[in-house]
C-alpha cells in the first residue's frame with residue numbers, strides 16, 4: 001500500500017478544514033480533542049489553519065464571530081467536550097442571533113465505554129453532546145467512524161455558509177480522532193459542496209414591490225443586516241437614489257452611508273409614522289420597529305398610519321427555532337418576500353426603472369426635502385457635542401469625537417462598540433464594512449473576543465481596528481486582551497469606562513419609582529468603583545500597551561495618538577482607558 005498522507009482520523013479532519021480554506025482555529029486546549037490538536041501542530045505545521053489560543057471558550061467562539069463578520073468566512077472554534085461547550089454556549093447564542101457562520105467543533109467519549117479512562121471521561125461525556133446547543137445552532141452532528149467525517153464537515157460548512165448563515169456544532173469521538181487510518185479516505189472537492197446561489201424573490205413579488213415604492217408619496221426603507229454583504233449597501237444606495245427614499249439604518253451592520261443625504265437615521269419615529277409604504281430589508285425585529293412601545297405600561301401602540309403598506313424582504317423565516325423567541329413578535333406585512341437582499345435589491349431597482357411609474361418631479365421634490373432633514377439631524381448631533389464638550393466627567397459625545405479626530409486620517413474600522421450610537425452620529429461612515437455591528441444575542445462578554453477576531457485580517461495593513469469597549473462587557477472576558485497581544489492584532493481598545501453596569505441602573509430606577517421606593521438606591525449592586533478597575537495596568541499585564549485612566553478630555557487625543565503609533569510601529573495592540581459619565 002502506498003504511504004498515506006493522513007495517518008489518523010484527526011489528520012483527516014485537519015485536511016478537510018484546510019481544503020475548505022479555514023485559516024484559523026480558535027481554541028482552549030482539552031484532551032477530548034488532543035488528536036486534532038496534535039494534527040494541527042505536528043501534521044499540518046500550525047499553518048492554515050493556525051491555532052489562536054484563547055483563555056476561555058466564550059472568547060474562542062467570539063473571536064470566530066468577529067472574524068466571520070470582517071472576512072465573510074467561517075473560522076473553526078474547538079471547545080473541550082461538555083465543559084468547554086458550556087462555556088462557549090453564550091457566544092454560540094450570540095452568533096446564532098447574529099446569523100454568523102462558525103464551525104464550532106468538539107470532542108467526546110470515547111462512546112465505547114470500555115475504552116474510557118475512569119472518572120474524567122465519564123463526567124465529560126454526554127449523550128448527545130450537541131443537545132446542549134442544538135436549539136441555537138443551524139445543525140449539529142456526531143459522525144460515527146472515520147469514513148463518516150468528510151461528509152459531516154462538508155455538510156456543516158455548507159449549512160453554516162448558506163444564508164441565513166449560522167453556527168454549526170460538529171462533535172468527534174476521541175476514538176475516531178485517534179484511530180489509525182487503515183485505508184485512504186478520499187478528500188471531497190469543496191467546489192462541489194458549495195453553499196447554494198442566493199435566493200431570488202418571485203418575479204410577481206418584485207413587480208408588486210416596485211409598483212408600491214414607485215407610487216408611494218412617503219416611502220421609507222428600514223435596513224438592519226443587509227450590510228453583511230458590502231455590495232448590498234451600494235445596491236441600496238442606488239435604489240434609494242433612484243426614488244429618493246429615506247433610509248433608516250437599524251444597525252445590525254452598517255447598511256447605508258451616514259453621510260448620504262438620504263440617510264435619515266434619527267428621524268425614525270416621524271418618518272415611520274408618516275409613511276405610506278415601508279420596506280424592511282433584513283430587519284431582525286420588524287414589529288419592534290413599527291410600534292411605539294411604552295415600557296411603563298408594557299404596551300405597544302401602533303407606530304404607523306392606517307393603510308400604510310409594509311413590504312419585508314428577509315430570509316428570517318428560514319432560520320426558526322422554538323426554544324428562544326429570537327424570531328420576535330410577528331409583524332403584519334402586506335408583501336412578505338423571502339429573498340436574499342444581495343440579489344433582490346438589484347432586481348427591484350431594475351424593475352422600477354423598467355416600469356417607469358414614478359413621477360420624476362415628485363422624486364426631486366422629496367430629495368430636496370429629505371436632504372434638508374438629513375442636514376438638520378447632522379447639525380443637531382454636532383450641537384449636542386458642542387453643548388456637552390466640557391462636561392466632567394467626560395461626556396460620551398466628546399469621547400466619540402476625540403476618537404474620530406484621532407483615526408479619521410488613518411485607514412480604520414469600528415470592529416465593536418456602538419457606544420450609544422455616537423460614532424454613527426458623529427463619524428463619517430461613508431462606505432460599507434466600517435462598522436461591524438453588535439453582539440446579536442444581547443449576551444455580554446462579546447466585544448473583547450470579537451474585536452480580536454475582526455482585527456486578524458487587518459494585520460500588517462496599517463489599519464486601526466477600533467473597539468469602543470464597555471467596562472462591564474470587558475470584565476466578563478478580560479483575557480481576550482492576552483489573545484490580542486499574542487496574535488499582535490492592530491486593535492485599539494478604547495474603554496468607555498463609566499464604572500457601572502449602567503443599563504441596569506435605569507431599570508432599578510424605573511422599578512423603584514413605580515413601587516414608590518427610593519430611586520437613589522439604583523446604584524447599589526451596580527457600581528464598579530470601589531475599587532475602580534485599573535484597565536491600563538490590566539492591559540499591560542496581558543502584554544498590551546495601556547494608557548489611563550483619563551479623566552480630562554484634553555488628555556484623550558494625545559493618548560490615542562500614542563496608542564495608534566504603538567499599534568502601527570510596534571505591532572502591539574493598545575488600550576486607552578477613558579473614564580466617562582454614567583449616562
Ligand SMILES: Cc1ncc(C[n+]2csc(CCOP(=O)(O)OP(=O)(O)O)c2C)c(N)n1
Pocket residue numbers: 090442443444445470471472473474498500501502503504
Ligand atoms: C451575559 C449577560 N449578563 C447580564 C446581562 C444584563 N445586562 C445588560 S446590560 C448590562 C450592563 C452592561 O454594563 P456595561 O457593559 O458596563 O455597559 P453600560 O451599560 O454601563 O454602558 C447588564 C449587566 C446581559 N445582557 N448579558
